[in-house]
Each structure stands twice: as C-alpha cells, then as structure tokens.
Amino acid sequence: MFLNSSIRRTSINGLGVCSRWIHQSFQRDAVSESNVITSVKKQNLKRNPKSNRSIRRNRYNDLRVQVERDVIESLEKNKKSSLKSPHDKYNRLKIKFDPRFEGSFKDFGISSRLDRQLHEKLDISRPTDNQRRILSILCSGISVLAVASQRSGSSTCLLLYALSIRGRSLLLAPTTLALLQLQKLCHSLEVQDVAFLYRSSEEDELNQEKQLDLKTPQVMVATPQRMLDLISKNNSDPLYMRLHELKFLGVDDADIQLLNDNKKVVHERPAQILINYIMKLKETISSTKNIQPLQFGFIETLDISNKLLNMIEENKWNVSRTLLPIGLLAKGDVLARARINQSARLSIVIGDSRKVLDFKLPPLSTGMEVLSKIRSPIGKEFDENAKKHLTTQLQKDKTLSQLISDEILDALPTVSAKLRKKKSLLICPDSITIRTIMEQLTKLGYSSKQLSSSTANFFNDENEQSQFLVSTPSQLPGLNLEGLASVICLGLHALKDAKTLVLIAGKSQSPRVTLILSKSKTTLVERFMIERILLKSGVASLTPLIGETDNYDEKAYQVLFSDIHGETSS
Numbered sequence: 001m002f003l004n005s006s007i008r009r010t011s012i013n014g015l016g017v018c019s020r021w022i023h024q025s026f027q028r029d030a031v032s033e034s035n036v037i038t039s040v041k042k043q044n045l046k047r048n049p050k051s052n053r054s055i056r057r058n059r060y061n062d063l064r065v066q067v068e069r070d071v072i073e074s075l076e077k078n079k080k081s082s083l084k085s086p087h088d089k090y091n092r093l094k095i096k097f098d099p100r101f102e103g104s105f106k107d108f109g110i111s112s113r114l115d116r117q118l119h120e121k122l123d124i125s126r127p128t129d130n131q132r133r134i135l136s137i138l139c140s141g142i143s144v145l146a147v148a149s150q151r152s153g154s155s156t157c158l159l160l161y162a163l164s165i166r167g168r169s170l171l172l173a174p175t176t177l178a179l180l181q182l183q184k185l186c187h188s189l190e191v192q193d194v195a196f197l198y199r200s201s202e203e204d205e206l207n208q209e210k211q212l213d214l215k216t217p218q219v220m221v222a223t224p225q226r227m228l229d230l231i232s233k234n235n236s237d238p239l240y241m242r243l244h245e246l247k248f249l250g251v252d253d254a255d256i257q258l259l260n261d262n263k264k265v266v267h268e269r270p271a272q273i274l275i276n277y278i279m280k281l282k283e284t285i286s287s288t289k290n291i292q293p294l295q296f297g298f299i300e301t302l303d304i305s306n307k308l309l310n311m312i313e314e315n316k317w318n319v320s321r322t323l324l325p326i327g328l329l330a331k332g333d334v335l336a337r338a339r340i341n342q343s344a345r346l347s348i349v350i351g352d353s354r355k356v357l358d359f360k361l362p363p364l365s366t367g368m369e370v371l372s373k374i375r376s377p378i379g380k381e382f383d384e385n386a387k388k389h390l391t392t393q394l395q396k397d398k399t400l401s402q403l404i405s406d407e408i409l410d411a412l413p414t415v416s417a418k419l420r421k422k423k424s425l426l427i428c429p430d431s432i433t434i435r436t437i438m439e440q441l442t443k444l445g446y447s448s449k450q451l452s453s454s455t456a457n458f459f460n461d462e463n464e465q466s467q468f469l470v471s472t473p474s475q476l477p478g479l480n481l482e483g484l485a486s487v488i489c490l491g492l493h494a495l496k497d498a499k500t501l502v503l504i505a506g507k508s509q510s511p512r513v514t515l516i517l518s519k520s521k522t523t524l525v526e527r528f529m530i531e532r533i534l535l536k537s538g539v540a541s542l543t544p545l546i547g548e549t550d551n552y553d554e555k556a557y558q559v560l561f562s563d564i565h566g567e568t569s570s
C-alpha cells in the first residue's frame with residue numbers, strides 16, 4: 001500500500017493505457033509495453049540490485065521516460081501523417097496505483113474484508129494483470145473502457161470495485177446466467193446488501209421487488225431489460241431505486257450489450273436506453289441536489305473497432321468524468337490475428353447422407369493480405385448481406401430439420417468418435433427450442449443437459465454422465481464453464497459470425513472447436529461466408545479431424561469471389 005501511495009500524483013502517461021490507440025495509429029511501430037518493462041527492469045536491477053522499493057519506484061519513472069521517447073520516435077517516423085500523440089489528452093491525469101505492482105487486491109483499493117474473503121473462500125490472493133490495470137484506474141476515480149481478453153477476471157474486478165466503494169453502484173450483466181454467476185460469487189464472499197435483478201418467474205420477480213421496496217441496496221447487479229421493466233413499472237416515482245445517487249456504473253461485455261451486430265439496424269439497445277435515462281435523471285436532479293458525477297467501467301471483449309468508444313463520446317457518457325481507454329489489441333503482427341484465442345484448434349467437417357469429410361477451403365491468407373481482404377468495401381457489403389441472408393433463413397425455417405439438417409445430426413456420432421472427448425458443449429442456433437434438439441439427441445442414443453445456472457460444473461463433475469451440454473450462442477457471453485475442452489457447433493446458423501467464433505474459442509484455455517456443416521445446405525456462398533468468418537476472427541489454419549477432404553468447384557468459387565478478394569484468394 002505504501003509503495004502504491006508513493007507513486008500518487010505521477011502522470012498516467014506511460015502506463016500503456018492508450019496502447020490500443022497507439023497500436024491503431026502506428027501499427028508495427030507501436031510501443032510494446034512488455035518490451036519496455038523488461039528492458040527497464042534489467043537497467044534497474046543493474047543499478048540497484050538490493051532495494052526492491054527503489055527498483056520499483058525507479059522502474060516507474062524510467063518507464064515513463066522510455067515510453068514517451070518511444071512515442072515521440074514513432075511519431076517522427078510517421079512523418080506523412082500529422083497525427084498528434086494519443087497520450088496528449090491524458091497527460092495531466094493522475095493515478096494512485098501502479099498497475100505493475102504485484103500486490104494483493106487490498107493494494108489496489110479493494111476492501112480488506114473482500115481481500116481476506118477472496119483468499120480464504122476462493123483461494124484468490126492476487127489480481128490478474130488485467131484486474132490490476134482496471135482497478136488502478138477505477139480506484140483513482142477515473143472511468144475506464146478496457147479491452148480485455150476473455151477469462152481475465154474483468155467481471156470479478158467490476159464487482160469487487162462496486163462492493164468496495166462508498167456510494168451506490170449498478171452492474172449490468174449481459175445475460176441472466178452471467179448475473180447468476182456473480183450472485184454465486186457474492187454468496188461465496190458472504191457479501192450482503194446486493195440486489196440481483198433479472199427477468200424470471202412471477203414469484204422471483206415479486207421477491208426482487210419486495211427487497212427493493214424494503215431498502216435500496218448499495219449495489220445492484222441487473223440485466224438492462226429488467227431495469228427498464230422496473231423503471232417503467234414505477235414511472236410515477238423517478239427516485240425509485242435511487243438511480244440518481246449512482247456513483248459507479250459497470251457494464252460487463254459492453255460491446256455485446258451496447259453495439260448492434262447489424263450496421264443497418266439503428267435502434268438503441270436496452271443498455272443504451274438505460275444509461276441515457278440514468279444520465280438524464282442525474283442531470284435533472286443535480287440542479288436541485290448535490291449529485292456526484294457518474295463513474296463508468298466498460299469492459300469490451302470481442303469488438304476491436306472504435307465503435308464503443310465512439311458511442312461513449314456521442315452519448316457524452318465521458319463528460320462528467322474523464323474516461324481512459326486501455327488494453328492491448330495487437331499482440332501479433334497483424335491486428336486481426338489478435339482476436340481469437342490462438343490456442344484453440346478449429347476443425348470444420350461437412351456431411352451428406354453417406355459420409356463425413358474435412359471441409360476444404362482455399363489456403364487462408366496471411367499477413368497484411370488479411371487486413372486488405374476484411375477491410376475491402378465489397379467484402380463488408382457481402383458480410384452485411386450474408387447476415388441478412390442467415391437471419392431471413394432463420395425467420396423462414398421453423399422446423400428443426402430446416403435449422404439443423406439430418407446430415408448434421410448424422411455426422412455427430414462420427415465427429416464424437418473422432419474427438420474422443422467424453423463431454424462437449426453443443427451449440428445450436430439461437431432460434432431453436434433446445435428441448436427439441438435434446439429429444440433428437442436421445443433418439444441418437446446420447447444423454448444431454450440444457451445449459452443453466454446449475455450446470456456450471458458440468459465438465460468438471462466426474463459423476464455427470466451426460467455427454468452434451470446444449471446451449472445457444474446468445475447464452476454464452478460472460479459465462480464461465482470450468483473444464484470445457486470441446487465445443488461442437490451444429491451448422492452455420494449456430495456459428496453465426498466471427499464474433500461468435502471468437503467468443504466460443506475464448507471459453508477455455510485451449511478448446512477444440514468443431515463446426516459441422518451439411519453438404520446440401522453449403523453452397524459456394526456459404527463457403528465464402530465461412531472463409532470470411534475465419535479471416536475476420538484471425539484463424540490461421542484449420543485442424544483436420546477426419547483425414548479425408550471434400551471437394552468443391554474451386555474454379556467457380558474463384559470466379560465468383562475474385563472481385564471481393566482479388567486474384568490472391570486462389
């Protein structure tokens with residue numbers, strides 16, 4: 001704590017907080033934070049091998065100088081552009097905690113009680129790198145937009161911050177399952193005075209409301225839809241839930257909650273409507289009462305564009321408090337490659353009534369070619385139309401056999417046998433009734449369970465005899481599935497798009513992801529859709545599963561899509 005206090009009032013510049021922007025502006029010439037830290041560490045060890053404290057203090061100062069020099073050099077190299085350093089705007093900000101200090105949660109502003117409970121009940125004693133970075137900013141009273149990798153502890157970190165501050169907080173969870181996970185965490189930490197608000201049975205919802213009527217809790221964890229339900233139900237009382245007193249608003253998986261998948265869809269998502277309502281309420285009431293400005297914690301995991309940052313600026317959510325964008329985007333050479341969990345192995349198989357084969361595609365592009373392909377305007381247009389095409393199909397096809405063809409279900413036993421995994425997560429299209437697919441699985445001789453709050457331990461539970469845990473893509477954001485090793489997607493409708501692939505592949509350390517396609521439903525257009533999904537998610541290669549590859553008309557494919565991908569796609 002002392003060490004961290006000692007660096008108070010030091011400029012935030014140099015902590016890599018804007019590394020996302022630096023990477024975007026300078027691409028390969030960008031400052032590599034880890035290199036800088038390692039080189040400075042070496043210098044300091046030479047200088048003063050004994051005193052840890054002075055090493056850390058010096059290290060911080062040296063890092064600052066080093067990063068500034070690197071930024072200036074990068075700017076000079078980039079002579080053609082008249083770009084200003086993205087750090088400029090943040091030069092005068094002060095933070096209280098050094099994110100590189102390997103301390104406990106307490107050293108990053110989390111209450112001693114929570115720090116102790118985390119250690120005693122969950123055996124968690126140190127924050128992850130990502131948690132240190134987020135907490136060092138939040139605990140300095142600054143809003144944050146953090147681009148974080150999946151399973152890096154972001155949700156836990158937002159909850160711990162909300163529980164540690166004096167003042168009211170609201171945490172928005174992307175799904176009910178993700179919310180129930182946070183509820184479980186609160187139970188383990190023996191935390192009280194937290195309300196969990198989500199759409200549920202009539203009885204559950206009444207109980208939630210009774211709790212709110214008795215006393216507005218300090219911390220509310222909610223889904224945006226449920227918050228809007230409660231606000232509209234009590235619209236005669238604008239002070240219901242005391243939202244005007246909110247001090248902190250955390251939005252987990254904010255890209256999923258706030259951004260529209262389809263560029264052409266312009267309606268506002270529930271989370272956006274809710275945040276704007278709260279901002280307006282605070283603004284109206286602050287003219288009569290002394291209201292604290294709202295601090296935000298946005299976590300972004302799948303989207304790597306500037307869309308969310310633009311939305312924050314357009315909606316002026318960063319006006320009352322400065323907001324810092326943080327998080328490294330480009331760990332590899334090319335931005336796009338950084339998206340998918342690189343330890344995941346992806347196989348695609350295609351089946352007809354006779355046999356199952358590995359899916360064949362033209363060799364996947366590498367290097368800068370990937371960027372030019374995914375950024376090509378006709379390519380983007382194709383993606384939008386492809387999404388529309390899939391959605392229209394989903395709206396039209398209502399029967400199970402139309403959504404998941406017999407060919408896909410027929411291929412499942414072969415895939416299962418080849419994978420040699422005892423249990424898999426089975427992903428079905430969003431519009432399907434999971435019960436129907438479970439009945440089909442029973443006919444094929446498999447036992448399965450539907451994903452729910454009680455199946456969190458499905459993959460680690462040795463007594464669990466079912467082979468498949470069945471889910472849809474929209475249930476997955478924010479969900480931890482410990483022990484997951486294999487995921488099978490039933491058809492292109494189940495995989496949906498590049499973001500869903502990135503989401504699925506990030507669900508565990510190194511999962512095996514298998515997509516099963518049906519031969520009769522996979523035309524050249526579907527093939528091209530898959531190629532673009534792989535390019536956009538940063539998949540470098542496919543892992544063969546069967547050992548024998550299918551055939552398609554490569555010449556026709558090239559002719560059909562050469563306009564979009566150019567001659568190089570052959």
Ligand SMILES: Nc1ncnc2c1ncn2[C@@H]1O[C@H](COP(=O)(O)OP(=O)(O)OP(=O)(O)O)[C@@H](O)[C@H]1O
Pocket residue numbers: 124125126127128131148149150151152153154155156157253301477478479480
């Ligand atoms: N500092 C830590 N050390 C060890 N384990 C941790 C730590 N923080 C969180 N965890 C555990 O890691 C898992 C993932 O945490 P959490 O859900 O907060 O991550 P996330 O980044 O929000 O995940 P997601 O990708 O699902 O959004 C949980 O089981 C949590 O208990």
